[in-house]
Amino acid sequence: MGSFTNTSKTGSDEVNMIVVWYLDWFGTKEGFEKLSADWKKVCKEVPGIKSTKLYQSHQARYHYAWITECDSYDSISKASVKMPERDRKSLTHQVTEIFSEI
Numbered sequence: 001m002g003s004f005t006n007t008s009k010t011g012s013d014e015v016n017m018i019v020v021w022y023l024d025w026f027g028t029k030e031g032f033e034k035l036s037a038d039w040k041k042v043c044k045e046v047p048g049i050k051s052t053k054l055y056q057s058h059q060a061r062y063h064y065a066w067i068t069e070c071d072s073y074d075s076i077s078k079a080s081v082k083m084p085e086r087d088r089k090s091l092t093h094q095v096t097e098i099f100s101e102i
Contacts, residue, residue, distance in 0.1 A: 015050050015069040018099040019076050022062040027090025035091070042082045043068060048075030062093070073098065 025032050036054060043049040048071035055065045070076050076098070086094070 015071070016101045017070050017072065017076065019066075019068045019070060020097045020099070021066040021068070022057070022064070022093075022095045022097070023066070023091055024063045024093040025090060026092050027087065031087070031090050038083060039066060039079075042079045046075055046079040046082070048072055049079055062095070073100075 025035075040052060043052040050069040050071070052066055052068040055067060057063060057065055068076065068079075070079075
């Protein structure tokens, strides 16, 4: 099984983890734009985050999915704690899946 540690060589552009953050948004357009801008900013600031992109889901289950590529569990954890506290009336549901390269 894979682990949550970085197995790439130092300085490598190799991505070892993909994090999918599924979410439902019932807030304002402006609120969602702020949430998106905040997440993009945090991902640029945290070492080990390679990319993050927003996708609209075509399933009935969730409205959106952020897909973030990173070096390690540590990187995504550092990014997550930098985000403002969630407004549960706007961001009603969120599920995070972490895929580790094996």
